[in-house]
């Protein structure tokens with residue numbers, strides 16, 4: 214069947230049928246994996262919210278006036294970082310999500326702060342943080358936006374995994390008034406190159422779609438196939454996040470037709486059909502509150518990083534659930550909520566994906 218026909222046939226499957234098909238796919242997993250949904254206990258080091266792009270839906274960017282929560286961060290200093298890391302250790306977090314805007318070092322303010330801390334190169338700065346975390350038996354997962362092959366190569370050996378959302382490859386979003394009009398870093402060719410480079414470098418990788426930013430159903434399905442094809446070529450994609458845009462005060466984007474939870478469920482089910490059990494499907498639990506049962510029935514595998522004390526900096530008004538509470542919702546559906554590391558089991562045993570220094574930290578954690 215041609216891709217176009219495949220997409221047309223997926224578009225018309227009802228939610229009920231998608232759930233049945235998803236359950237059927239899940240039933241092909243080994244018995245002890247069928248009733249598990251995983252999460253990673255993590256904390257976030259949001260290094261800087263200076264960013265070269267200006268996505269219409271973004272609340273994190275330093276240019277968006279913050280109405281509540283934490284203010285702008287030019288660059289997280291050592292004392293702030295240490296406080297967060299110590300707290301992470303107290304809470305027994307195994308993962309540190311290292312994030313920032315794209316190329317914050319292109320701003321003089323950030324560069325000046327970095328130099329005050331004795332560093333002139335942003336990748337070196339990130340690398341030092343990762344190395345420090347590894348020494349404390351915390352596994353870094355870095356997502357600081359679009360990077361070159363060499364930059365990723367530099368970061369590979371100090372990260373358990375890395376991530377970059379594909380978001381959407383729709384070029385409509387770059388037109389006048391589109392959410393990516395002022396976001397050259399979101400150009401599909403850059404995101405695709407980054408994800409492929411991660412594959413060439415054998416970096417266990419997380420990517421995903423951001424739904425409800427102006428793309429349509431065809432775009433979403435096309436992008437799922439694109440991710441599948443990249444995974445077939447390099448075998449490095451461990452999970453795909455299906456994330457919904459959530460509106461908030463202070464941003465410029467105001468969708469004419471907001472995304473419905475049914476739209477989100479539909480693409481989750483379609484992702485299950487396309488990826489089968491080869492790539493894990495993750496939904497952020499703080500953005501689907503009240504609908505967890507539906508997503509469990511749609512065959513999700515993972516609730517992603519859940520922090521006991523740091524915010525979801527992208528959606529600060531949507532608090533992380535209590536792990537116990539999420540666990541009881543899962544239990545009601547006969548599902549066990551199980552903690553995982555930021556690198557999936559299937560990559561831990563493969564040296565090319567999990568270098569010795571990372572494996573040593575994993576052994577120390579276990």
Ligand code: SF4
Pocket residue numbers: 264265266267268271272273274313314315358396398
């Ligand atoms: S979504 Fe990411 S890339 Fe876009 S403006 Fe915000 S921080 Fe920058």
